[in-house]
Amino acid sequence: MKNLTKILFMGLLGLSLASCEDLQIDPQQSLSTELAFADRQAVEGSLLGVYSLSQEFEVFGSLPHVISDFQADNVDFIGSFPTLQDIRLYATQSDNTTIRDLWRRHYRAILAANAVIEFTPDSPDESLTAEERDQFVAEAKFMRALLMFQMVNLFAQPIQQGESSPGIPIVSDAFTGEIIGYPRSTVGEVHAFILEDLTTAVPDLPASYGSASFTRGRATQGAANALLSRVHLYRGEWQQAADRAQLVLDDETLYGLATNYAFWGENNQEYVFSIQNSEIDNGRTGSGGWASYYNPAEDGARGDAPFSEYLLDAYDADDRRLTEISKEGDNERIYTTKFPDAINNSDNSPIIRTTEVVLNRAEALAQLEGVNAESLDLINQLRERAGLAEVAAGDFSGTEDFVDFILEERRKELAFEGHRRMDLLRYGRALRPEEDDHFAASQAGQDKTILPIPQRELDINPELVQNDGYN
Secondary structure, eight states, rough: TTTTOOOOOHIIIIGGGGGGTTTTOOOTTTTTHHTTTSSHHHHHHHHHHHHHHTTTTTTSHHHHHHHHHTTSSSSSOOOHHHHHHHTTTOOOOOOHHHHHHHHHHHHHHHHHHHHHHHHHOOOTTTTTTTHHHHHHHHHOOOHHHHHHHHHHHHSSGGGGGGGTTOOOOOOOSSSBBBOOOOOOOOHHHHHHHHHHHHHGGGGGGGGSSSSHHHHHHHHOOOHHHHHHHHHHHHHHHHHHHHHHHHHHHTTTTTOOSSSSSTTTSSOOOTTTEEEEOOHHHHHHTTSSOHHHHHHHGGGGGOOOOBBBBHHHHOOTOOOHHHHHHHOOOOOOEEEEEESOTTOOOOOOOOEEHHHHHHHHHHHHHHHSSOOOHHHHHHHHHHHTTTOOOOOOGGOOSHHHHHHHHHHHHHHHHHHHTTHHHHHHTTTTTOOOOSSSSSTTSSSTOGGGGGGOOOOOHHHHHHTOOOOOOOO
């Protein structure tokens, strides 16, 4: 992790996680646990291991975000990977190996977080203060919540399809090995678990750390409040979404909108939380990173995920979000330049930006108050940065029209960061426009707008049930 101290896994996390694909170890076995949490260095090393596992290509290393972009209407996937093409074409099945690896690597990171949460309070190192123990546990809770929220969004229908829809297994025990005997909790239960993790974590998290990379790359109060704002927004809990967003925006010393689009890749006020990457981190996955998909092909990347024509049509011709952070590839397709490092794939993963928090509050207030002055002001700050004219209350016919406008601004501001799919599904909208060949399959609530439970997991865990529409 860029500028984060590298501490090797020890004991339980160091010896077991590397082989957790093949072993099942009784969580009561204590020798490796004692080593993994024997002192402060070991405890913090185990915590940093959670962040490290989250860097993986299949976790926050771009793959889920690329999938969310090309399942929807922002991105065309023009690459040759059949497992990804199947997802894009709504033709995937439960034996898709990409989805198999995505599921397993998320849960590997979740299990690592569980170990920190369970064993840190009882570390025998007396120099580890109560405040430090609480902070490390809170950081692990934040990461567990972030991981589980991404998973439930990918593998379950959104909450608008019903609180009782099948979600994902809630695994909060600390162990290594296969996840066996855990059924799928409902989406409502998963959301409740995530909200509990985040709300209990907030008071024990620091506002910032001693370095920019830690402040942007480790859990903070601002990051937890921002994620709470996102969760409440997705649930349609508008007041809570607006309130949590405001808590972030109130801290103007840490968070603020950049004045232009030169902020990419830096640990600055535009970022609330990002996964810190380096060429070493992404090199170990063998799969590249963000730029590998999104960067123009002539720069050494595959260039598998250019703008769709639908997204290009959404921008005004002089919108700086198009003219300043995109360029044409040698295949005459248009690509984003948000992720420039196609050689080393060291771009940080932009998990939560201040821009998203601004949009969260603007949307939530629009739902609560209709066309209102504060939402207009927030949106106009983004439009001014984009070089566009301000909008006024008289430009909108009512709440629905205004919310639609905010969602389009959200689409253009957060393009290529993995938000578009859920922004459509949570409003019950199709992922593709009517003229698209896959419009019918992309309707909200249709079977293949969500991913299948991997067949391997069904084979080893009889408690799981498959999503509708998958063999």
